[in-house]
Amino acid sequence: MKVKIFDENHEKDLEQDINDFLKEKEVEVVDIKYQVSTSLFAEEQIYCFSAMIMYK
Numbered sequence: 001m002k003v004k005i006f007d008e009n010h011e012k013d014l015e016q017d018i019n020d021f022l023k024e025k026e027v028e029v030v031d032i033k034y035q036v037s038t039s040l041f042a043e044e045q046i047y048c049f050s051a052m053i054m055y056k
């Protein structure tokens with residue numbers, strides 16, 4: 001089993017990265033873990049969208 005980790009600032013970028021990976025590799029996906037985190041920097045809210053794909 002292998003893993004691939006993605007981390008993006010926008011959910012659409014994460015979606016595109018995952019779709020590109022799945023098209024290019026043609027792997028058997030075991031599971032996908034998804035996470036969103038937020039933080040504040042000054043008065044700006046920052047988002048982090050990440051995913052881990054476990055595959056064979």
